[in-house]
Amino acid sequence: MDTLKSAFLFPGQGSQYEGMLNNLPADPVVKEILEESSEILNTHIDLLHSKKALSTTKAVQQCLLIASVATFKIFEKNGLIPNYVAGHSVGAFGAATASGVISFEDALKLVTLRGELMENTCGEGYGMAVVLGLDEYQLSDIVNKLFLESEPVYVSNRNAPTQVTLSGSLAGLQKVIDYVKIHGATSAQLLNVSTPSHSPLFDRVSQELLIELNKLELKRPKIPISSNITSRLLMQADAVKEDLAKSICYPVRWHDAVNLLYESGTQIFIEMPPGDVLSKLAQQAFSEVRTMSISKNSIEDCFYVMSNS
Numbered sequence: 094m095d096t097l098k099s100a101f102l103f104p105g106q107g108s109q110y111e112g113m114l115n116n117l118p119a120d121p122v123v124k125e126i127l128e129e130s131s132e133i134l135n136t137h138i139d140l141l142h143s144k145k146a147l148s149t150t151k152a153v154q155q156c157l158l159i160a161s162v163a164t165f166k167i168f169e170k171n172g173l174i175p176n177y178v179a180g181h182s183v184g185a186f187g188a189a190t191a192s193g194v195i196s197f198e199d200a201l202k203l204v205t206l207r208g209e210l211m212e213n214t215c216g217e218g219y220g221m222a223v224v225l226g227l228d229e230y231q232l233s234d235i236v237n238k239l240f241l242e243s244e245p246v247y248v249s250n251r252n253a254p255t256q257v258t259l260s261g262s263l264a265g266l267q268k269v270i271d272y273v274k275i276h277g278a279t280s281a282q283l284l285n286v287s288t289p290s291h292s293p294l295f296d297r298v299s300q301e302l303l304i305e306l307n308k309l310e311l312k313r314p315k316i317p318i319s320s321n322i323t324s325r326l327l328m329q330a331d332a333v334k335e336d337l338a339k340s341i342c343y344p345v346r347w348h349d350a351v352n353l354l355y356e357s358g359t360q361i362f363i364e365m366p367p368g369d370v371l372s373k374l375a376q377q378a379f380s381e382v383r384t385m386s387i388s389k390n391s392i393e394d395c396f397y398v399m400s401n402s
Contacts (some may be wrong), residue, residue, distance in 0.1 A: 096199070097402040098361070100179060100361070101168075101363050102179055102184070103364075104157060106286065107156060107286075107368075107370065107372050108157065109156055110368075114141065117163055122163065124207050127159065150208045154183045154207060157184065158190070159185070159296065161180075162190050162191065162197055163192040164365045164373055164392070165365050168396075171396065172314075173396060176358075178191050181352060182321065186207075186216075186337060187200070187365065189314075192315055192333075193314065194318075195311055203302065206305060211295065211341070219260075219263060220286050221258050221283070222261060222269070223256065223257070226279030233332060239269055240265075246260070246261035246268075247260050247294075248344060250292065250346065258284070260292040261292060262289075267283070270282065271382035292342065295342040297308055297340045302337065306334045311331075313330050314340075320332075321336070321346060322336055325353070326353065343360070347374070351371075351374070351375055355379050361402055362383070362385070363398075364385070
């Protein structure tokens with residue numbers, strides 16, 4: 094019997110919640126990662142996932158990386174390595190760390206910088222919205238028709254064929270929301286996000302990240318990474334570097350990235366903490382695959398599936 098291929102998914106912003114680092118699996122490697130994080134960031138770990146801290150983009154991105162990499166390390170320690178990895182937005186840094194391209198310390202410093210740059214680039218009056226019921230082409234036409242330089246809006250994440258996010262000025266986003274509600278959308282609303290991620294408004298953030306990434310010696314991926322931007326498998330260090338730098342100012346083509354894994358034979362998708370957003374999207378898209386998340390299933394169940402695949 095052929096072994097079933099597996100992919101680990103690393104979540105992005107939106108999956109975080111207060112106290113999330115307390116709910117990671119109990120394992121010595123998790124404790125090590127938490128202690129290392131505390132040392133690198135020079136702060137007590139409890140201060141990172143408080144309600145107040147998680148109101149900042151920086152702390153959210155730090156916590157997402159810490160949670161996902163700490164959990165991956167348990168699988169790695171037990172010799173349970175997936176065939177592929179993929180990360181949504183900032184989750185790409187977790188995927189790159191798991192693949193051995195970048196050290197955890199360097200990844201944590203980079204997502205800290207990424208979060209700070211994102212917070213400081215646009216100021217007030219920007220954010221994101223999600224639209225259900227229209228595909229990216231329909232939505233792109235509408236956004237282009239309503240676009241104003243003074244109130245920019247861009248199509249950003251393609252999470253599912255008819256679940257698409259927009260990024261830009263709040264005034265422009267509200268205008269698009271009002272329009273699509275009477276032109277075919279089943280739902281349209283602002284997200285609780287204060288930065289216009291994955292849009293050209295973050296070109297400078299991308300350039301700054303590339304400068305920092307160029308200072309590091311990245312290694313060739315041990316596990317192929319499915320790219321958010323190109324929906325291709327990244328097999329070279331330079332390709333991963335470009336992907337990590339550019340992803341903040343390009344749309345996240347998440348559905349395409351996961352579809353590539355499915356077409357490559359993946360039958361088991363396991364989502365690293367926190368949350369189960371990505372595993373749900375995979376289940377909706379490909380009903381015959383096995384999807385699990387550490388947050389909803391026990392890590393022992395995930396071990397069992399990985400060991401017997």
